[in-house]
Amino acid sequence: MELNIGAIFISNRILQDKEPPTWMYREEPSNEGDSGWRVFSGNEDDEYLDNPDNFKLVSADQLIKIDNEIKVNLLAPYGFSFEKDLQTNEWVIVDGEE
Template sequence: MTTKNFKIKADEFVDLVPQMGGCFATDKITVDGLRVGYMYREEPDEKMDSGWRFFSGTEDQEYVNDPNNTMIYNVNTIANYDRAIIPYLDLPFGTELERIENTDKFKIITE
């Protein structure tokens, strides 16, 4: 496994959201520094799981399928990468959102 060169260093994080558990995020956000473009919340796998999953929206299926491209983080960590997610973090399980292009707003995806 290679060492990841994260865009934000550990000592640069600030507390932006209350403790709500872990989430999954791709390296497109934490290493490449892209903004969150797509996020969804599923029923948690365990007690310490918030259910949130964060993607830049540029990942293809091959990228997502490679476990080396995704890690578990504290939700606050991803909020430090992209503060635009903060107003949506209390939405219920089953919520799916995509960023409205060129804004800090997300819209709920309904199918």
């Protein structure tokens, strides 16, 4: 079943370098078709983050193929952020209301 929430802004560290996603947050969308989700490996420095070529837009289904556990997070409203606990391999709410 497809999750049609809009495009997700994702780091190439995840897409190309195959690093796991460990940090994500949702902000108000910047345009129509944008989900507001921003997903990172956690290994991006400021120089990397400042280069828009280091990011791509993907569908929710593409992201779920990378990390199936991320699916439940994608339904959270704007203002939420999550971090993956590398010890338990579970996503934890960092900001937002449960």
